Amino acid sequence: MTKILLTGKNGQLGQDLQPLLRQQGELIALGKEDLDLSNLNQIRDVIKTQKPDLIINSGAYTAVDQAESEPDLAQTLNGDAPRVLAECAEQIGARLFHISTDYVFDGEKNQPYTEEDQPNPIGVYGQSKLAGEVGIQNNCQNYVILRTAWVYGTYGKKNFVKTMLRLGAEREELKVVSDQVGTPSWTYDIAQAVVGLMTHLPTSPIQEIYHFTNSGVTSWYDFSLAIFEEAQALKMPINIKQVFPISTPEYPTPAQRPPYSVLSNHKIAQILGTPSPQWRVSLRKMLSQLSQEK
Incomplete structure (x- = not known):
């Protein structure tokens, strides 16, 4: 039986991954209380x-x-921890499956980013x-990097969908940026893609990057x-009367956002044999889950 170690079990993707991974083997799901990714020696020990x-x-x-004011912590968790995980995987002959992001690109392209495009984070x-x-x-020598974008989840405490639901219940008017484009991606679908790759890719060592949204x-x-x-439509408490489109400069943030964050799914679709679900269909399913919970 395959022994699977999952980090970030309490995150929105981690929570969707767990039930699927339990069907694939023996799962060891670890949260920050079990494995602090900022503690590189603890990673090695675990x-x-x-x-x-x-x-x-x-x-x-x-x-x-927040990363703009905490660059060292961001580098430790997002840069150093994956490197140490990779070193450890290499030492024990394990495969490393790592989740990455559209933010490795600058967003200056006007057609979907492929896995071959040169990263240029801003x-x-x-x-x-x-x-x-x-x-x-x-x-x-044995890894899969999966980049995704505009992630939201049923279990997440903070994501764009849940923020909009909260603001939509509290306010009648709202301003939202209209000149940044991308693809909303539901963590349940991302989790399905992870397991799909696990079952479709060869067991021999591979070095691959895939995009999935x-x-x-x-x-x-x-x-x-x-x-x-x-x-x-689901009778959720929404009081919003009007949403106004605004430009990025009208909503300044500490971090600059890529204006174009569309990733090409062509490569992964060839492996999985199916196209990814349409974003609005998945949004509807996620909101339906939320409405049933309340």
């Missing part, structure tokens, strides 16, 4: 003790704006995530409208 066949790193520093968060990718590539393209503004429309 991996040496557990000796998993597969390490899935879904833990990360994800506070994009902020601390993206730079730290790219450092993690490079650390893996330089220290491990839901399909389709939208802006944050249009995404917010879709959230409110779908939530209202």
